[in-house]
Amino acid sequence: MSAQAWAVVCAAGAGERFGGERPKVFAALAGRPLLAESLERLEACEEIVGIVVAAPAGWEEPVILLAEELGCSKVSAVVTGGSTRGGSVRLALAEIPGEAELVLVHDAARPLVSEEIVARVLEPLGRGWEAVVPALPVADTVKRVEDERVVETVDRGSLVSAQTPQAFRADVLRTAYAKQGEATDCAALVEERGGRVCWVEGDQRLHKVTTPDDLALVEGWLGES
Ligand code: CTP
Numbered sequence: 001m002s003a004q005a006w007a008v009v010c011a012a013g014a015g016e017r018f019g020g021e022r023p024k025v026f027a028a029l030a031g032r033p034l035l036a037e038s039l040e041r042l043e044a045c046e047e048i049v050g051i052v053v054a055a056p057a058g059w060e061e062p063v064i065l066l067a068e069e070l071g072c073s074k075v076s077a078v079v080t081g082g083s084t085r086g087g088s089v090r091l092a093l094a095e096i097p098g099e100a101e102l103v104l105v106h107d108a109a110r111p112l113v114s115e116e117i118v119a120r121v122l123e124p125l126g127r128g129w130e131a132v133v134p135a136l137p138v139a140d141t142v143k144r145v146e147d148e149r150v151v152e153t154v155d156r157g158s159l160v161s162a163q164t165p166q167a168f169r170a171d172v173l174r175t176a177y178a179k180q181g182e183a184t185d186c187a188a189l190v191e192e193r194g195g196r197v198c199w200v201e202g203d204q205r206l207h208k209v210t211t212p213d214d215l216a217l218v219e220g221w222l223g224e225s
């Protein structure tokens with residue numbers, strides 16, 4: 001039997017860099033809210049047994065309606081997100097049943113999540129890893145700068161850039177979030193505690209929508225992914 005996991009969907013951001021009237025996760029991707037892609041795709045994953053969504057304050061009802069419209073019966077709770085992404089994860093985690101063993105945390109801003117990548121991040125959890133990050137090698141030359149000055153060129157051979165969905169042993173993720181503390185991704189909190197974190201090959205199509213240009217890029221991949 002394949003591993004069974006709960007999913008947290010982080011959708012509570014304001015989308016300040018994206019701009020617009022509505023939160024970014026309600027921006028239209030091929031005529032549907034951006035959030036619809038992640039919900040529908042996670043719903044279709046055999047390994048996912050339940051989904052908790054962190055919604056922007058005041059947008060809980062539209063998120064519930066969207067999940068209903070899409071027939072996403074695995075969505076068991078919609079919580080009001082926190083003021084930071086970490087805060088949103090913490091609030092969503094509280095709605096996941098205590099008996100859940102594995103948890104996936106995904107950004108709704110990365111709409112093209114697939115069953116293939118979900119399986120890929122869950123697999124190492126069965127081999128003793130506690131957290132798994134999909135990541136891509138860094139293609140550009142990376143430089144450390146101080147104000148205007150370039151200080152050094154960093155060896156990019158040991159650098160990767162992290163994406164979501166990230167997968168965790170539920171107890172490890174809960175412990176990481178039990179303490180106050182902020183990080184731009186969940187795996188960083190596990191790393192800080194000396195947890196066993198590994199990375200697997202990510203996918204270019206998991207590109208994060210930050211600005212309207214990103215939306216156009218992802219829309220171009222929609223048909224093929
Ligand atoms: N997110 C969240 N709760 C927050 C902040 C962010 O759930 N308080 C979610 C976003 O909805 C997004 C993901 O975390 O799916 C990654 O965040 P980001 O791309 O930074 O989105 P926003 O915070 O919405 O954008 P911005 O930083 O430009 O305001």
Ligand code: MG
Nearest residue numbers: 013014015085
């Ligand atoms: Mg943000």
